[in-house]
Amino acid sequence: MISYTLKIHTEHTAGPQLIGFDYQLFYFLYLSLDLDPGEKLGFEILDDIHIEFPNGNIELLQLKHTTQTNGSGEKINLTERDSDLWKTISNWIAFVNVAEDAEKYILNTSFTIVTNKSIDSNGFLKNLAKLQVGELDIKQMNGYILDLFSGTTDKVLKEKINQLIKLKQKVKKSFLCKIKVVSDQENIISLIKGRIHKLIRRPERIDDVFNAFYTNIQVDKFLTIAGREKFSITFEDFSNKYKTCFDFAYASNNLPIRNLPLIFPDDLKEQLFIKQLIEIGETDQDEEILNYTTAMLKFFNQLKDWVNEGDLLETDKSNLDKDAIITWQRIFKEKYREIKKRITTGAALEDLEEEIKECAIACVNEMRREKLNIKSNELTEEFSNGQFYLLSNEPVIGWHIDWEKKYKL
Template sequence: MTTSTGAANSQTTPGTTSFTESVSAADTSIGFEYQYYYYLDRLINLRTGESAGLEVKDDVHTDLADGFCILVQLKHTVKTNAAGSPIALAELSLDLWKTLYNWARIITDDTQQRDTVPEQLKFIGNTEFHLVTNKSQSKTNKFLETVIEFQDSKKTFTELRDAIEKLSTTNATLQSYIQTVLDLDDDVLAAFFKNIRFELELDDIIARVKKSIREKFIDDEMVDSVFERLDSNIRSENFKNVKAGAKLQLTFEEFWTNYKKYFSDGRSKKLQYTKYQHPLPANLFAQTFVKRLLEIGAITQTDIDKVTTYTLAKLRLVTNLERWRQQGRIVSDDIEALHDEVITRWENEFDLAFAGCGTEQEIITAALEMLRELRRANFLLDGTQLPIELSNGELYHLSDLVQIGWHKDWRQK
């Protein structure tokens, strides 16, 4: 996988982009993300008996049930043309020729017993070679045009080979890539170019993944939820596998066993909540609900971990409510009904909590018991029982809105 950064050398002039900036981690990162999301899309589209891998046989590969293999090289560029679109794939592009060079080396890999023409032809007969890039189609790329015409039997192999031999460059690396391809046996070279596929202008790879999810009979409003859960969990598993030295490769059966629940949940009418990772407020202890908890000693000024956990619960409750509303899974009346129900339950507890309390310590003890009791509750939203985290988040949210409190005199504090 290659990410084109556009860096030429380390010499800079005032007002220009430095070499460090031109090869920044962000530029490299987007290339890896492009590769990963293409792999995720392949996983979603696997069928029985198939498997897909990430950086195993190639950048991405798919093994089909009949033994056929699709090798994929992914090339992403952050360079744009005057219109702001990704640059075109030129006929002397390093991305293009490094890809063809890599495949030529795979075809002739003697460690895989492919050092003879018959074995190379056998390998090519069971393999397709896909170059996938966000680069655009170029009208001046006559070489690519010749390849496509050769595949359509509009040009002969001789014309194809002549087109390659006529390519001229002073770049020694590029010339070595071209020569390695030309060094293939003519029969092998012809078979190889018959089995190359070009997929250009694939820029929004995430949109492609979401389209694949939707085509698994997931309603539009649930696509993002399924995507987020798949993305998060597959990334986590990838990290664990890399750390353990395992290959990033899944069969259809493994993928379906591990992740089918996300698709089932996406088709369910039951509300599915996401544990969003929110940025936290600059001053956690300035939040109203935190002040209410401090008043009764439920937390102290040093309980940063607890306050962080409670804040995330509140933020996740608010975010999930809004996401469900935007998806059309609930309406504003459902949210108001939840708030009203919780406030009513709080009022019932509050009205009885302080009966017989005379001292401040007795008030504090009663308040803590009321808080403990309400924290145990799973509240209902439109018939769906909310998990404890979101139910607790609802309590903190209402407290932030100054709708409920814990101390007997919380309104005066």
């Protein structure tokens, strides 16, 4: 079967238009992440997007997104006779013309075009910038605009340029001085994630926060507009309504397990925790000693990595140590209860050595069945054992009833 696509399908696809709508919502989300107290962001109310400031001023934003590229694969330029540019200016002039006091309206309003097109070669915008800093006067700007008007045969474009020409001189200058164009050629999603990163400081959680935030904004926009209401967000709305989206940045989840290199000591049997185990007769086998050392080093490296990477705080590590020591104290007390009674009634320690070793081994065995937790994460048996080995290597815990005199300096 031959597969083909009709030319009309490629010419009239809604893809580019839909991307433009998506871009508008993404930019709304981008701006919402930078709202200040008292500010309000509106979607498709006064313009594509508008911002209301506490002092009563308003910024109108028109978003112009393109998927078209030039021969080099770059986004097409926003030219001085670009239809999007003049359609936007025409719309804003209509707002000025219906205002009760045009000069006051312009004073309290700023006009912003946001586009992903390049603006570097746009003569209109270059002259606009010169006008705004006083390098060009309004008469010179008028002459340039008249040249634009006479230099095109496009009737629609002529009509829109003529609307600017017809503005009163003072109003025209004030209006032109309040226009700015932002060329955001970077991927808007990358810009949003950059702001999220700045807020949460946890790069590994950016996507989680982004997905939660975008989904909730999108649903709220749909339901609000479908209910024939205006969709807007204040700083306070953002803080109250969407704050849980940022919980993903700090929510407890499985700590990342990384494969980290192990550096073994030259003599495994010289480690304090191994000496303790050998003394009570728990082990003297090289293979077992290697396995115990591996468990200790794995957890030592992993714990250090979690702290270095910001997954854990030093206080989290301290809490783990405290929990492990409390667990050891409980087990140690239970296993040695009877022997301690006999010692207090006069039994000699050396006469109880074999029983002490049995209790010590029972302590170790009981300890190895314990599962420790750190920041709501249950450690594996190997890591839990590794933590107890670490503590007995320092040593802050031990197995023999007289371990402190024997090993603690």
